[in-house]
Amino acid sequence: MKKSKFLSLIMMLICAIIFTGCQKGDLGQTFGGEDSQKPIFEQAAVENDRYAEKEIDLPEEFLQNDEKVLSFIQNEKDEFELYGSYMGNDELPIYTKYTLADDGTWGAEVPEWLNESSLGIYCQQLRVFMGEDWHRYAVFETQDGQYHIIKTDDESAYEEIGIDAWKVKNGDYYPVVSSVAILEDELIAATLTDGTCQIYREGKMVKEFSGGESFFIAGAGGKVARMGENNTGVVIYHAPKNMVDKEIGMEASAEEYTPLLQLETTYIANSYGISKLDEGNETWIKVMDGTDTTLNNPAFSPRWLYKNTAGNYFVFFVSSHGSKLVEYSQSTEVSQSDTSVKDAGEAKIGSSDTLTIYALEDSRIIRSAISNFKTLHPEIKVEFQVEGIEESTATRSEIIRALNAKLFAGDGADILLLDGLPADSYVEKGVLYDMGGAVIENAELYPNIREAYSQSGSCYMIPARIGVPVYIGTKNVISHAGSLEELAGFASQAELPYLKKISYGKLIEDFYPYYADMFIKDGSQIDEDGLMQFLAQIKMIADNVSATEKVDKEIPDPWNYVGFGESSLSVSVLKGMSYQWAAEHFAAARNIDGEVVTIGDRFVPYSLMGINNASANKELAMEFVNEVLSEEIQSVEFLDEGFPVNQKSAEQWLDTDKEYIAAAMNEEGNYFAVSYPNKDEREQLFGYISNLKTPVYQDDILLEMIISESDDYFKGVESVEKTVEKIINNAKLYMEE
């Protein structure tokens, strides 16, 4: 009897083991599940998302004059006014105003108060605001760098409102005003570029509080709404109480949202739609889903948001290739949005009217292409499934295994963005469809990039964008940067350290992607001699820069130190033309009469696209890939998503000149001017791009093994032979797998 009880217990335990084995364990629960990227406001109630999007044509004259957008405001008649400027014949700016009538036509005028000679001669950065008193205000910068605010009652004469705080220099500079909101009782709120928000009454500052992104601010009914310090929520200032409420969180990127404050309610527009926050509430309510609209097209940034008395929303968008005004009106005929960023756990394949795209990370160029594709094929539903690997609780390999399970079952998305995925393994196993001729014969693409992904007439993947790895340094060092050996040899004699303080690990990480072929043979063998040479040469550079095992914080923008003459070389990847990338790199080189050169013929692929061989929508998927590679999509710049692979788009980038001046500053207060790369620099850069042939070597597991085993060698307590032996032993299992 006792024995049978024991056996019963054993059976129960066996069952428990079996079923715990069946369950998702601690690891399984984290597999790209519901906690993967979630659209923001998902948990907030959706009040009504049945809105129709209608683009309103901008004034013809405005387009013909190629005017610069200054402001877009709503007046007391519920009309909208667009302010622009263009350069007149006498090289003075002409300010224009276009008023949108109810019938959709624009009335043009040249506002007298803005074109006053005393104002027009020297004002810069002019913007117009509508006050709560329904008077128009303009903020501008004079040539001495001071900001001013003027007010007009009749749009002919104006008076200046003196703001004391704007007259006081902080060091060499006046405060730089980003945006302004004018409340009742002549209460003015302004955000400054340093992130602070100041409230003035009769020109005197009555309150100052810090915050995040400074461009956007909205005011109404004695309240001011702006981004909180970490750009993760909105803070509201109450004038009567002269106090700031606590931040109300929202997971919106500061660069992609614009607020509107209407008495009791704060609205914001961002890539997820339009949401509102009623006074006293702490939950945002989505009033309009933006996933199927221009709001979700990263090529366009919402700059101004308004709501008219009929309850329709008006959003004015700006982009690198033009502006757009869109009206969102309530409609009972509009279906739910068809294009959506979905939880990656919902990957489905097959139905011909649905195209699915899978990625570990978001890609703005893909989102932009989806938006265009949707316009071309309104009948097609497009799902962009983004894992959001940085935010996910699962590891990268866990997410990949979850994806592999789907692929193995003949499931999974139609298009895979292969960044971070085992792309070579997918090609080898036949997971990817041969895009062949469609890509290889695409004459618009750079031939060198096409060839980099072509194998005997087959092509299984193609990047949407590329990054350009470069050295920035003095001419002397750059002349010795032909190979790692040459660079290391020169380092042992150089007086100026190559780089600022850096850890051994970061140093290896910097050079590994470009020189791994010194020791990786046939993709699965480590050459002992090659690895010894690589480490020995890195050590020569490590000695030159006095590298250490650990540094408190790796320097974020090491190329700037080259610009300041504090180091003679920096390794970097150019990811775009904007301030932090090409502009700053070329400016740094310009400042020391140095050079920016590519590292061999390497490039970094971004948004690497492949089509699932099991897809039932291969033709549609191919069409989408071509859309991404099209001139229209490739012409748009997305901050840090790399350079175009389309030659025609590259020509547009090459021809585009932007006027902006910024400065790179170091801790000592030294600075050098940063401007958009000039024509010669742009030609140099795109000349480089047309010669890049080899994607960088990306094997993070092997890199991690090399870094973890080589500290002792760099510290001088172990021989290079011993270190290499350890690395090879450690990596043997991995390479053998």
Add this chain to the structure above:
Amino acid sequence: MRKQSKRSSITQNFTWRNSWGVFFILPSLVGVAVFHIIPFISVVQHSFMVPYGKEMVGFKNYGIVMQNESFQKAAVNTGKFLIFCIPILMLFSLVLVFFVRSAKRMKFLKSAALLPLAVPVATMALIWRLLFDENGVLGNVLSGMGKSKIDFFHTSAAFGVLVFTYVWRNFGYDMVLWGSALGSIDEQLYEAASIDGADRRQKFFYITLPNLMPFVAVITILSVLNAFKVFREAYLIAGDYPHDSIYMLQHIFNNWFTNLEMGKMCAGAVILTGVIGTGALLLQKMWKEE
């Protein structure tokens, strides 16, 4: 003739009344079939196919797996771990159960021993990191004593950490098993032995141990099954590529899965099942002979 009588005996014993038992085991049977047996048949099928497709490749995958040095290393490590850990765990828990049985607060101690099982693996991995990391508590203690720190996770010490983890986590579970087994021994045997003048040692060797033997095989199998679960701890502590002393079969399966090496993975799984199945059958046979 003998077979016939057996069949007729079964037929005679079957009644609709006792057929209800079939319905009770049916849900489990369906679960096991759907989640284990059918997938395993698919695994066997795929072990003879290309990694991603329907093309048959015969025993090619088996050949690749058997020659794969990583698989060999993982198999050796897993075997070493089993050979090392199972006896330690079984002996340790058996000794402890004797102490606990005679202790005053037996129930409390039994419950306490089961606590490690209730600790989530992720929490445990975090604690282990705090304890065993090179700059963790133990590292600092060693440093304070003037000795050099030990990187427990990236040296051969990792094997010791894993053994300790396994024993710590499972000793309570094995204690329950041993406790149940001990409880099934008839007390009258001990009383009779006492009357005959047997001391504690003799009672243990002549009564307890022989009566426990039928349960050894079952406890061993359960301990082996639990030993395979130790991968979760190894994975959370040291990731996909731990120190090669704790590189287990599950690591290689996981990594193969990441690279979509389905052919290798299925062949490896079939080989592993064959080895474990054979081992289990041998143990069962030994048990029957006992």
